[in-house]
Amino acid sequence: MKTITKKNLFFSILVINLLSIHGISQAGSFVFAREDPIIGTGAITHPPGYTGAGGILNIKVCIRPTSSFTANLEQATKNSIATWNEQKPTSSNLLNNLPDFNSIDAESVIVHEMGHCIGLAHPNLAVGGVSGIDRNYSSTTNGTDNIYNLDPGADGIRGSTDDIRGDDDNLHWFRISNNNPFSIASIIDSTTYSLDIVDLPSSHTSVANGDRLVSTLFSAPNSESVMQQESFNNEVQRTLTHDDVATLQLARSGLDTTAGNADDYNINLTYGGISAASDCNINLGFDNTKTGFAACEVSGTFLTEAPDRHISLFSTEIYLNDSINWHYNTDTPCSESTTVTENQWKMISLPCQVGISTSATVEGQFGDDLDVTTYGTNWGIWSYNPVTNSYVALSLSDELEEGVGYWFLSLTTSTIDIEGQYNTNIDVPLAADITTGKWNMIGSPFRLPTAWNTVKLVNSDGTLLDLTDADPVIGGSTACEDPIDISCSMASTAFSFNGTSYDALTPTTGNLDPFDAAWVLVYKSGLALRLQMNASELTAQ
């Protein structure tokens, strides 16, 4: 077992001691949580303005007027705000597609720093004296022996479920049912997430974190928590993972850490512009005297007494260094178009992520291509409600979602385009009926074709099923064929409309193309569909 002692780390401890009374740079899943008699490892830090009262927490984010390059920061800031407001878990969120290989994506870094400024810390072991790949271990204290016990276990991957961490006290909240940071519970509070390793699954020895190497162990490759402490050139990481969302939602369960009570809250981040207004809660800008790259400086006050301490942030500042070769995201890096044929029904989907830098409404996405005054007469969009088994005519102000399929009809041949950000893998909830099945209309969220046989189903416990697991062949027919076998979860064949008839997508053949949608028949409740991004999409510009 590799150990790092305080004695050996005199130099680093000197550094840490600079912050050890009022301030820390030690990590945890929540800012400030640490081995300290006044604060404690279980401290939960809440965004600016939280007092213990539930409701909507309005948080204004402003760019400091004194900063250089303020205009460059606006889009990345707005996008980061939308990303945290949306709180959508994704996987395969590591893309390598910047036009300048050596540049660093400003938005990815701002999403990370904004996470700190609403209370989240690093899931990994981001402490002085631990360097290199050892920082991938999950966040802990150094325990009663004052030694970080670092053993990656049999898999050799740091931060995974079989690490051996001795008496180090865990600081990373984990999902009790599976210790899988690339899954998320339907209810998120202290009944489903824990700090106590006694609550780990019986075969696990350590808390797993959302590191990119760990992601491969959970069949979610190319995924990493945005709060993980890593930045690389040419890397884009603008969407949250399950672990990021779960940690914030745990805080949102309030002082009693029980979801569904009056102290629960949600966040509503808004962009306050380039402003020094006193009501700006999070201020952001370049200042090379504050950081060599990027940092978030936070102050907090205690809301509750020990041992279950809750802290509310009251001063949050994000600093960036302007000597970095930053890549500044535009409002529509993803822009895809397709042609719709006059008077021909088409199943459509959104190949770009909407609702971040572009509007998610019908009018926002199609209003620049089609005459909105003729909506409902010359063209229209319908969604399908699997619960009521009925179609719903969308209004111009209704919002569209990635991963969902829609019917589209236009009386004229037109080119329509969808604009926004790049999509990553998302989990699309599915309605189910155990006896007759429920038809769900799902859509491709990607810019490139995705092979149907790569589709995964996510169980409510976070485990993944292949199509052939969901609908295994039993005695010459599949489990979801009549008569339905108990092992049937979802019929493995999907149906996509080609304009005149349906094409079958099976476990052996067929792609779901950009803008395309398909019907899937679902029997088992609690499932979500995870379409797998085409590998080329990770680097496609």
Added chain:
Amino acid sequence: MNKLHRLKHTRLFLFATGLLLSIVPTLANAKDNPPVLITYSYEHELLPKSDGKPLLTIFINGNMRAIFPPYMKLAGIRQAQLNPDTLQELNSLISTNSLHSLSTETIAEELALYQAQQEQNRDSHQTVYAVMDSTTTFIEYNDPANNNEMISGENSPAIKIVQNNLSTNAKQYPRITTLQRANNLKIILQKILDTSNWTPVEDNS
């Protein structure tokens, strides 16, 4: 493919960086390179160490060299001339010993004293403060007692200052004078790095 590209790129850069680092002490003794007056560098914990870190070297005659990692706007090895006023300012700070042997250790000593006092007054209701994603500052300068000995390497007699989040901590702890002085020195060096007219070094051989 990209990872491979990055690896190759990083290796090339590391090779170049290593080349320069090995050259710096040599340069200090070479006939056209006087001793080093001071070096300044910093690293950030979000960035991989394999990409290197910015390194500013100022020679006593005002010649300067800087290494900028590939992720910086000025990526590469560059040189510039320090303006005489700033050189005089630095020389004055160092050669007259007005830094008073400011070092990691002297800061730590003052800090420990301060912390001991603060710990007695600590209560469970005061505010807490943190800097997430820290920058570590490295400064090395020549001890005037060494009479222009070259500074470089682990065994050099140079005085070292290594501090985490120096600027924010200087603001947080205004009574720790060593921290204030170290930060003032860092501000001077950072300004030099940010505002000098850097030109690429075409040939190091």
